[in-house]
Amino acid sequence: MIVLGLTGSIGMGKSTTARMFAEAGVPVHDSDEAVHRLYAGEAAPLIDAAFPGTVMDGVVDRAELSRHVLGNAAALKKVEAIVHPLVRADANAFLERCRAAGAAIAVLDIPLLFETGGRGRVDKVVVVTAPADVQRERVLARPGMTAEKFEAILAKQVPDAEKRKLADYVVDTSRGLDAARAAVQAIIDDLTVGKP
Incomplete structure (x- = not known):
């Protein structure tokens, strides 16, 4: 099974492209969706312990958590240290299910693939x-988006030109x-046509 890493900077159309892979029958693991699930489950008590008052009715209040970490690199690192291993475990379980089901390709939709050192987890990068x-x-x-917020997000992401150079x-x-959609199908064909 080929593990395909799907990434792209904010506003590039990554979610739409992930949907196209799914519509073409390729299983897709969405890291953002996994975080939402974990914030309502496994991650909630861990986040609450690290940032008291950020969990309401067993679910992480993203706006409240955001207030704690905005502009605070140490707090953000603490959140990432809790969440990233849980998302990775969730993705690994997804890949195991895909292998067991005999999938030829599985997509890991990872917004910060290069930024989090995720290149080694995938065979090819889109x-x-x-x-x-x-x-x-x-x-x-x-x-709710402002030019300042946009610039702050971009500053944390590997530049698009660099990502394209690192892409398969x-x-x-x-x-x-x-x-x-045609580009997505061409990638699927390239990875599967004529392969056993």
Whole structure:
């Protein structure tokens, strides 16, 4: 089974591309979705112990937690030390289920693949990209997003040009959904056609 890492900077269309893989029958593990689940389960008591008052009715209050970590690198590291190993364990269990089911390819959707040293966990990397002006327009259209927040997020991410250099495959989402879907299918074909 080939483990495909799917990544891309904010606003590049990674979630849409992940959906395209899923629609094509490829199992996809979404790290963000795993965090949401863990915040309502296993991670909640650990977060509450580290940041009292951030868990309401057994679920991490993301806005409250955000207030604790915003601009506080040490607090963010503490959250990551709790959450990242749980997400990784969740992804490993997903991969085991995929192997057992005989999947040819499985996708790990990891927003910060390069930033968190995740390259070694995958066989190939797909980077989702779009021109900077398209990215900016998409991100600033999100509710509650500001130019300052956007710049702060970008500052923490490996630059798009660098990601593209490190990629095995690139999907440009600025050319429309059909072109992106065709790129996804081409990747699937490249990894499976003629393979036993």
